[in-house]
Amino acid sequence: MGQDQRDGGARGAVFSPVDNRARVDTVVRRLGDAIELGLLADGEQLPGETELAGRLGVSTVTLREALMALRQQGLVITRRGRGGGSFVALPDVPAEDRLRSRLRGWSTEELRDLGDHWAALSGAAARLAAQRTEPEDLHQLRRTADALGQAADVPARSRLYGRFHVELAAAAQSARLTREQVALQGEVGALLCLVLADPAYREEVADRQRALLRSVQDGAHETAGPLAERCVRESTARLVAVRLTL
Template sequence: MPEPKADRPTSPRRLEGALFQSIGDAGRAELVERRLADAITGGLLRAGERLPSESDLARTFGVAPATVRESLLGLRARGLVVTRRGRNGGSFVAEGADPLSHALESLRNSSRLALRDLGAHYAAITAACVRLAARRAVPTEVEQLRTRFERLDEADLEQWRRTLDDVQIELVALSQSARLTREQMRLQAEISPLLRLVDTVAEYRGAQRALLLAVIDAVERGDAAGAVEATEQMVDAVIDALIEMQSRPA
């Protein structure tokens, strides 16, 4: 896994675990390149951050070192990774690899139908998870989530997004369904770059905070229907915000 920075948690995040899974023989260099590109453009690997060694990446992804080498060539050609020689050398995320720019490009290349479809899928999985969480969660677990969430500082957008992603994953993990939680992790990794765009608008951040807190409240009360309703409202608000942002002049 990537070396920790001073301001980066030393334990791997759940979302990073979803991205850094074994690929096996089927995907080869293209899938390794895509997985690493997703981690960079999604903000999980930040500008200037050193990537694991080729041998470590090969073991993590379950591929040959030559496959990793080929994928890194592709990433360098795309301007996402730079390689430095010498004792402190290695592959690093390029300084110009701005997650917001990539997310904005992705948003502009998406149709409204595709965004609505993504929202419908995300809402369906998340709603299924929180419905079970409302029935199965231990109150002390929900309270820990609430405490972490309420201490969150909106001023630090990087930490804001990372924490919201983690809280969302931990909330659905209270469903005690490993399958649903894995799917939620995959979807969270897919939608998180777009959520970073929403985070840049204070009004949208405030709405996200209020709606996610409503989900947490419902789960804590054991109100499955309320948790589902709040989840659907939260997802609708996000998709509406993305469509509004998409309609703005470039």
């Protein structure tokens, strides 16, 4: 598979030019979110500094500052010499007590507001994907949904769940929706470990994703949108329920 193919869709949004107003923080957030979601694989080598800076639309100085911040966060490692460069280092997902502590930082109103935003993004993406894609364009979404249905590891379930929604936005052929989904998953992604530990709910989510895929494949935008929204709202409601127990 060529580089152009590999960098299409969800991955392509990772390397699209960043907002000129943001610079270092935007590069750190963009790459960091992509690593957390597994869009960039553990151990994967990033493009060279000059190429990556050009693709992100920033200076090499800005890129180096961003890579330094990512190294400090443990998301990137740099090797010198032949075969060297910057490589992705997938972090361990926080332990449950740390996740619960992080969830305490959200009020129930904030979680519901986040859910409204997420549902709006995913619903719009599902409708557009149903209108714009061909069945052969949905192979990656199918693989992600199938992988979620089989994943025994809770952190992997969380990453696959978030990746599905990012890839749905990519299937909608909207770079802006895709970037918004990547950023949103950076906020909520790891927290989903708190609700996806239940195998029954994991299977329920996988079934809903398969139903959503069928609607997108059939071009049924009038049902695809509500299915995506329902999936998101159910997950948000479960997070709110966990938050109320803390």
